[in-house]
Amino acid sequence: MMEEKGRENGVAAMKACYRRFDPAAYLQYNYTPPRADFTRKDSIVPWKLACLHRAFTEGDMSGELLVDIGSGPTLYQVMSGCEVFSKVLLTDFLEVNRQELRRWLQDEGQCSLDWTPYLQHVCKLEGRRPSAWTEKAAKLRQVVADILPIDVHCSQPLAPDALPSVGADCLVSCFCLESVSPDLAAFTRALGHIGKLLRPGGHLMLIGALGESYYFAGPGVRIPVVPLNEAQVCTSLKESGYTLIRLEVYTLTQDMRVGVDDVTGVFFVKAKKD
Ligand SMILES: C[S@@+](CC[C@H](N)C(=O)[O-])C[C@H]1O[C@@H](n2cnc3c(N)ncnc32)[C@H](O)[C@@H]1O
Numbered sequence: 001m002m003e004e005k006g007r008e009n010g011v012a013a014m015k016a017c018y019r020r021f022d023p024a025a026y027l028q029y030n031y032t033p034p035r036a037d038f039t040r041k042d043s044i045v046p047w048k049l050a051c052l053h054r055a056f057t058e059g060d061m062s063g064e065l066l067v068d069i070g071s072g073p074t075l076y077q078v079m080s081g082c083e084v085f086s087k088v089l090l091t092d093f094l095e096v097n098r099q100e101l102r103r104w105l106q107d108e109g110q111c112s113l114d115w116t117p118y119l120q121h122v123c124k125l126e127g128r129r130p131s132a133w134t135e136k137a138a139k140l141r142q143v144v145a146d147i148l149p150i151d152v153h154c155s156q157p158l159a160p161d162a163l164p165s166v167g168a169d170c171l172v173s174c175f176c177l178e179s180v181s182p183d184l185a186a187f188t189r190a191l192g193h194i195g196k197l198l199r200p201g202g203h204l205m206l207i208g209a210l211g212e213s214y215y216f217a218g219p220g221v222r223i224p225v226v227p228l229n230e231a232q233v234c235t236s237l238k239e240s241g242y243t244l245i246r247l248e249v250y251t252l253t254q255d256m257r258v259g260v261d262d263v264t265g266v267f268f269v270k271a272k273k274d
Pocket residue numbers: 015018021069070071072073074077092093094097150151152153173174175176179180
């Protein structure tokens with residue numbers, strides 16, 4: 001009983017932190033240069049896009065439905081997957097983030113970030129001319145079927161009728177689980193919860209922070225993070241019923257440390273549900 005109460009309090013405290021999450025600031029801090037500099041091979045975002053491009057296009061994907069867990073206000077994580085899956089669902093805990101995504105998808109303008117350079121970069125990775133970004137934008141708007149509320153701390157993170165009974169064919173989740181969990185046990189439980197949304201044999205693409213204990217999601221909005229190392233990520237995946245296919249690690253150079261967090265590295269995982 002006491003342990004259960006402790007778990008609930010930890011999760012509730014994390015949810016309280018997210019009431020002040022500022023999408024525009026978050027995008028500014030993490031998705032503009034130097035962390036998103038497409039002229040530099042060693043910038044973090046081009047590295048993430050290259051990992052996702054390779055993982056989605058190496059020929060082992062099958063099915064129709066891709067679900068992004070904890071999308072936040074970002075779209076980069078589905079720019080490769082939208083060419084492989086005919087239906088994409090975006091999800092987030094906060095309405096402010098779902099609104100930000102809706103504004104871009106409905107082409108209403110007033111978006112907090114211009115995603116054009118991202119679309120152009122992924123087109124280049126696909127061997128297309130950068131001007132094909134308008135076709136990729138149209139493709140993304142066509143395949144994103146909905147933007148749903150989610151809570152990875154619930155044993156059933158989405159509404160009961162959100163997915164087909166067999167589950168999604170592929171999940172992607174970036175910087176979510178470790179950033180919303182009070183401790184490693186909660187991180188591992190959340191990994192298990194989202195695993196229930198994935199069909200057996202389906203793939204999980206997981207991007208996350210290594211060695212990070214906090215990040216700023218707006219001026220003065222300091223959010224605690226579970227500091228992870230590679231071994232803990234691998235153990236949590238195994239405990240949650242996944243087989244690791246590939247783990248890649250990016251180590252931040254000094255100029256990528258811009259004062260908005262204390263992250264030391266970024267991991268990319270491609271795994272398969274047993
Ligand atoms: C660090 S942001 C990651 C955003 C984006 N995926 C990216 O790659 O930058 C973490 C996201 O998790 C969401 N979140 C917070 N609590 C959550 C929960 N209990 N379940 C699912 N998502 C949650 C936040 O709203 C936020 O958008």
